[in-house]
Amino acid sequence: MAKRILGLLSAALLVVIGLSTPAQAAPIEKAYEAININAAWSKNILGQGVTIAMIDQGVNLQHEYFDGQVVDGICVYQTNNTATCPNGTKFQTGLAAASQRRDLRGALIAEETHGNMVAGIVAGKPNSVAPGGVAPQAKIVMANTDMQPKSVVAALEYFYQNREKYNIVAVSMSFGILGLTSRQDLLNCNTNPVYTEVRASLKKLREVGVIPFAAAGNGFYLDSVESWAPTCLDEAVSIGSVDENGQISIYNTMSTKVELLAPDYAISAATYGYMQASGTSAAAPTAAASYALLRQQFPLHSAQTVLEAMKVSGKKIDDVVRKQIPMVDIAAAQKVLESTPVGGTPVDPNPTPVTTKKVTVGSFNGYIAIYVQGYEGSQFISRIAGKWISVSSLKNVTGKPYALIKRNTGAGYDVKVEVWIDGVKQTLNTSGQPASQVLVLRTR
Incomplete structure (x- = not known):
């Protein structure tokens, strides 16, 4: 079975920035400003009392960014993997299990820094070089795994068993x-038997109010059918990424499964020192930690209510594949x-106006006019009197709610009209005749 961690899918840009000077204040982070983090921080909502669980490569437990932040861990490797946990076996739990891998000399494998990057975005401790995590006083339970399905299931089950202990x-x-x-698996990952147990474990967590967030991936594909778990599964909330210009990141694997967007460029931890994050890998922990802050602030609301509030409130961003995708906005x-x-349902304070979709055909002074409402940006094909x-x-x-397509036909003819929009044949409306997919008009 092929497998891949988002160190490849979501390659983080490794730019080592340096070590901190405790006497100085934490820098302002533009990625956090983009999600209006101060709306929580100014109210002293910093993640106190809540924990975010993570599945990745583990972290450098001696890094100043994680001093006291990681409270537990689980390490799982399958027998077909040569890697072992810190205790030399294929399975380990406890704080030491959260450590990233070491080489044969006992040194941390510096290039396997992905876990540090994502964990730092969740709950790093602020210092003079790096801003800290989105939820800097939250805690982390870190799973260090090989990302194979059985390992992922073991990690998810550990989170489930310890959910109340760590909140x-x-x-x-x-x-x-x-x-x-x-091929069916490629077209619908929810039916893939390889993911059956992963789905079941995610569902168990959702049912007890633990929301799983997953990076959408960096496949460079437009409108691709997403077949990578866990982001393709119904039980996971798929997170896309936004760059420093507020646009969908160029590498983002975009599909209808993406539910939220978040910035991908915050400063975070490397194995040693700090780095600028990148990839949808950075967006997922940003969304998860933002959600954790809202859960802390609104404990009476259900997990699903908080998630829905995030989805209906954020600024909507258009992509070339999809339109009006919400971005995380804590203040909103x-x-x-x-x-x-x-117990109520969150309501979008700025709902997108509903545009009536309609195709109307008329005959005027020797030409056929087709008025297309509600399909701006779509592909249009018509056949008028046999001509395409x-x-x-x-x-x-300009200034009108419709597009206009004309074709000169001359007057006094019966003209057959058909229209397809984005490949779908349309029902046509005209004065004095029933709506139909094929209209025959007498030109005048």
Whole structure:
């Protein structure tokens, strides 16, 4: 079975920044400003009392960024992997199990720094070089695994068993498992038998209010069918990434599964020193830790209510594949939750206007006119009197809510009209005739 951690799927940009000077204040982090972090921090909502569980490569437990932040760990490797846990076996629990791997000389494998990067974004301790995590006073339970399905299941089960002990409210996962047994698996990962146990474990966590967040991946594909678990599974919340310009990151694997966006460029921990993060790997812990802050602030709301508030409140960002994808915005989510009764459903304070989709055909002075409403940006194809017209991207008439396509036909003819939008044949409307997919008009 092929497998891959998001060190590949979500390659972090390793830029070592240096060591801290405790006497100086933590720097301002633009990635955190982009999610309006001060709306929580100014109220002393810093993650006190909540824990985020993570599945990754483990962390440098001696790093100043994680002093007192990691409270427990689990290490799981399958027998077909040559790696071992810190105790020399394939399975270990306890704080020491959270450590990243060491080489034969006993030194930390510096290039395996992915776990430090994602954990630092969740709950790093602020210092003069790095801003700390999104939830700097939250705690971390870290799973150090080989990302194989059985290892992931073992980690998820450990989180489930210890959820009340540590008050685990979220799981952050920035890796990918690819296990294909048929073409059906590629087209719908939820039916893939390789992921059955992973799905069951994620479902158990969701049912007790622990929300799993997963990085969407960095596949450079547009409108791809996402087949990497856990992000492709219904039980996981798939997180895409936004760059410093507020745009969807160029490498983002975008699909209809992506539910939230978050920045991908915060300063975080490397194995030694610090680095600038990158990849959807960085977006997933940002979203998970933001969610944890909201859970801390609004303990009476259910886990699903808090998640829905994040999804309906964030600024909507358009991609070339999808439109109106919400970005994490703590201040906006706070306002929604403040106005949502306990047990109620969060409501989008700025709902996207519903645009009526309609195609209307008319005949005027020797030409056929087609008015297309609600399909701006879509592909248009029509056949009028046997002649084809194609428009790759519809554009509305300036100041009007519709696009207009004309074809001269001359007057006094019966003209057959058909229209396809994004490959789907449309029902056509015209004055004095029933709506139909094929219209025959007498030109005048």
